[in-house]
Amino acid sequence: MKKRIAVLPGDGIGKEVVKGAIEVLQAVGERFGHQFHFSYGKIGGSAFDAAGTPLPDETLELCKESDAVMLGAVGGPKWDRQPPHLRPEKGLLKIRKELNLYANLRPTQYYSSLSDTSPLKNEVIEGVDMLMVRELTGGLYFGKPSERTQQNGEDAVVDTLFYQKEEMRRVIKLAFELARSRRAKVTSVDKANVLESSRMWREVAEDIAKQYPDVALEHMLVDNAAMQMIKNPKQFDVVVTENMFGDILSDEASVLTGSLGMLPSASISENGPYLYEPIHGSAPDIQGKNAANPIAMILSAAMMLRLSFGMEEEAEAVENAVNQVLEAGYRTRDIVSFGKKVVTTTEMIEEVKATL
Amino acid sequence: MKKRIAVLPGDGIGKEVVKGAIEVLQAVGERFGHQFHFSYGKIGGSAFDAAGTPLPDETLELCKESDAVMLGAVGGPKWDRQPPHLRPEKGLLKIRKELNLYANLRPTQYYSSLSDTSPLKNEVIEGVDMLMVRELTGGLYFGKPSERTQQNGEDAVVDTLFYQKEEMRRVIKLAFELARSRRAKVTSVDKANVLESSRMWREVAEDIAKQYPDVALEHMLVDNAAMQMIKNPKQFDVVVTENMFGDILSDEASVLTGSLGMLPSASISENGPYLYEPIHGSAPDIQGKNAANPIAMILSAAMMLRLSFGMEEEAEAVENAVNQVLEAGYRTRDIVSFGKKVVTTTEMIEEVKATL
Ligand SMILES: CC(C)[C@H](C(=O)O)[C@@H](O)C(=O)O
Numbered sequence: 001m002k003k004r005i006a007v008l009p010g011d012g013i014g015k016e017v018v019k020g021a022i023e024v025l026q027a028v029g030e031r032f033g034h035q036f037h038f039s040y041g042k043i044g045g046s047a048f049d050a051a052g053t054p055l056p057d058e059t060l061e062l063c064k065e066s067d068a069v070m071l072g073a074v075g076g077p078k079w080d081r082q083p084p085h086l087r088p089e090k091g092l093l094k095i096r097k098e099l100n101l102y103a104n105l106r107p108t109q110y111y112s113s114l115s116d117t118s119p120l121k122n123e124v125i126e127g128v129d130m131l132m133v134r135e136l137t138g139g140l141y142f143g144k145p146s147e148r149t150q151q152n153g154e155d156a157v158v159d160t161l162f163y164q165k166e167e168m169r170r171v172i173k174l175a176f177e178l179a180r181s182r183r184a185k186v187t188s189v190d191k192a193n194v195l196e197s198s199r200m201w202r203e204v205a206e207d208i209a210k211q212y213p214d215v216a217l218e219h220m221l222v223d224n225a226a227m228q229m230i231k232n233p234k235q236f237d238v239v240v241t242e243n244m245f246g247d248i249l250s251d252e253a254s255v256l257t258g259s260l261g262m263l264p265s266a267s268i269s270e271n272g273p274y275l276y277e278p279i280h281g282s283a284p285d286i287q288g289k290n291a292a293n294p295i296a297m298i299l300s301a302a303m304m305l306r307l308s309f310g311m312e313e314e315a316e317a318v319e320n321a322v323n324q325v326l327e328a329g330y331r332t333r334d335i336v337s338f339g340k341k342v343v344t345t346t347e348m349i350e351e352v353k354a355t356l
Numbered sequence: 357m358k359k360r361i362a363v364l365p366g367d368g369i370g371k372e373v374v375k376g377a378i379e380v381l382q383a384v385g386e387r388f389g390h391q392f393h394f395s396y397g398k399i400g401g402s403a404f405d406a407a408g409t410p411l412p413d414e415t416l417e418l419c420k421e422s423d424a425v426m427l428g429a430v431g432g433p434k435w436d437r438q439p440p441h442l443r444p445e446k447g448l449l450k451i452r453k454e455l456n457l458y459a460n461l462r463p464t465q466y467y468s469s470l471s472d473t474s475p476l477k478n479e480v481i482e483g484v485d486m487l488m489v490r491e492l493t494g495g496l497y498f499g500k501p502s503e504r505t506q507q508n509g510e511d512a513v514v515d516t517l518f519y520q521k522e523e524m525r526r527v528i529k530l531a532f533e534l535a536r537s538r539r540a541k542v543t544s545v546d547k548a549n550v551l552e553s554s555r556m557w558r559e560v561a562e563d564i565a566k567q568y569p570d571v572a573l574e575h576m577l578v579d580n581a582a583m584q585m586i587k588n589p590k591q592f593d594v595v596v597t598e599n600m601f602g603d604i605l606s607d608e609a610s611v612l613t614g615s616l617g618m619l620p621s622a623s624i625s626e627n628g629p630y631l632y633e634p635i636h637g638s639a640p641d642i643q644g645k646n647a648a649n650p651i652a653m654i655l656s657a658a659m660m661l662r663l664s665f666g667m668e669e670e671a672e673a674v675e676n677a678v679n680q681v682l683e684a685g686y687r688t689r690d691i692v693s694f695g696k697k698v699v700t701t702t703e704m705i706e707e708v709k710a711t712l
């Protein structure tokens with residue numbers, strides 16, 4: 001097969017980890033007889049530096065013409081003082097909206113080889129296998145008004161949590177679909193005892209559940225979910241929630257297993273292209289030091305092979321290669337523990353390629 | 357001293373734990389020569405059952421005439437299907453608003469005697485001593501509109517995150533004041549890369565920090581805070597944030613040390629009375645079984661002695677009694693671990709009283 005992939009390295013360690021995914025994909029192409037064509041675009045702070053905007057039109061065009069998008073990371077202290085609409089993050093928010101990436105999928109998985117690096121006790125996290133499905137283009141992130149205002153002559157401010165019912169429906173439906181090929185359980189997280197939007201969310205979830213009698217639905221309040229995630233993460237299979245709750249809970253989930261630098265994500269739209277990015281940020285503190293962990297980006301590429309290109313065997317080959325390299329004791333600095341071999345970003349990439 | 361205390365047991369285990377606080381306070385009164393006068397009011401589901409509303413006017417009047425309020429817990433499955441304005445939680449939200457309880461203080465503390473019950477590794481939580489300061493009467497909880505609506509003929513819904521600058525100022529200022537008598541560090545949590553309200557929040561925090569050169573201020577994004585809370589909770593001293601973020605993060609913080617059933621809280625207003633309640637909920641599953649942990653409510657009463665009545669010595673006497681009982685190996689079921697002695701609610705209360 002021939003596939004066109006838009007590559008947006010972004011800022012910080014983005015460039016370094018994206019390189020890893022590309023090299024691994026090239027190795028996959030050779031082994032399985034596919035042609036991957038990579039085109040580069042700018043996003044985030046580096047796009048602002050080059051073109052005065054965190055998401056140039058060319059980048060958006062490039063993405064729309066591609067079969068899939070790979071993104072490194074955006075942001076850094078250099079751009080922190082800029083007005084909101086010129087910040088690196090705005091590039092990310094805009095690409096999500098423009099490509100209609102309504103759902104962000106984040107698997108969190110237990111790696112026995114990494115249990116030393118987790119802050120949680122091994123018996124709490126052993127066997128954790130959860131998939132967070134976060135609504136990505138609605139809610140507080142995009143609702144209007146979002147502005148300074150006045151009340152009785154006093155300074156005030158307003159943000160708006162807005163959802164169309166249909167926006168809830170498609171992401172909750174996706175969660176149920178995904179649960180079918182897993183352990184058939186959906187935990188829908190909301191704050192229905194306070195928010196009207198959460199009460200609608202709960203109704204929609206109940207409604208969709210009727211079409212999936214084979215999938216168990218449970219509702220959980222967001223504050224309780226933040227607790228349960230730590231107390232007993234094994235109870236979760238698929239977790240679905242709105243944008244802001246999802247931002248908080250999926251980051252919380254990502255540190256449970258001690259493998260933040262290992263976790264991939266996929267952002268899904270109705271008609272493609274999908275976007276793949278690691279969960280970690282641009283990590284300006286280790287930028288240029290050849291110390292970043294490229295595995296999250298490499299596993300994001302594996303998700304792309306599976307979800308965008310239907311290449312299940314190829315995806316598994318990449319995932320197995322990563323597992324073997326970890327079993328063999330190779331570690332970047334973020335996941336190192338006693339007795340393991342510390343390697344650089346490029347060495348880790350070489351190991352994964354060689355194992356493939 | 358003579359003090360009038362409004363007691364609102366509420367629902368579920370509320371009655372059982374409130375009894376513990378009252379008995380301990382009576383013992384304190386005898387030992388230190390104070391008179392505590394207790395008057396009872398209804399709130400939550402039991403108020404709805406008795407009076408058709410989750411917060412009767414009499415209850416509110418009683419609170420306003422008292423020097424402090426002790427609340428057990430509200431809520432339960434029995435009332436879950438009621439319309440929002442008649443739910444037990446509405447009683448809690450309304451009393452916060454009516455008494456102007458703008459800040460909720462939740463200390464989270466490491467108890468070496470409980471480290472077995474924590475899901476986190478001991479080295480991660482050893483020495484944790486953090487105080488969450490949550491804004492309690494603004495934001496998404498009270499903003500209008502909060503209602504069903506339409507967009508282009510489609511069903512939609514809106515909630516509103518609204519703050520007056522002054523509401524931010526008073527709670528952030530309180531956080532700085534509290535930090536002075538602790539380790540002099542304030543972590544202000546927001547989502548300034550997305551929300552306009554968070555950008556105002558950050559400005560206000562910067563502004564107030566100028567009046568407290570002896571206190572260190574750091575900003576943290578809410579998603580990162582959800583991670584840091586697990587990865588390295590020891591870094592936090594005072595954490596201050598808006599209402600919804602505070603709801604999520606303070607519940608997350610409360611399970612770190614494995615002592616959810618032990619954690620008290622205080623809700624503060626400008627002119628009193630303050631309200632004291634445990635962090636745990638009404639726990640309908642163990643209601644009436646004499647199994648609830650009364651310590652969170654007893655420690656809430658200790659906070660009341662300190663913050664509302666200025667009785668520092670008396671507060672410490674209660675806290676020391678609780679510590680000694682734990683050291684002696686007594687545990688309610690929620691905090692039991694190997695080799696400890698399981699006791700009922702009433703037995704635990706007796707032990708604390710006897711130790712006093
Ligand atoms: C960078 C930021 C705007 C973004 C978000 O809040 O969605 C990030 O935290 C994420 O989760 O991808």
Ligand SMILES: CC(C)[C@H](C(=O)O)[C@@H](O)C(=O)O
Nearest residue numbers: 193194223431445448449603
């Ligand atoms: C019961 C509920 C409305 C309440 C809240 O969300 O504030 C509770 O979770 C709390 O934290 O006190």
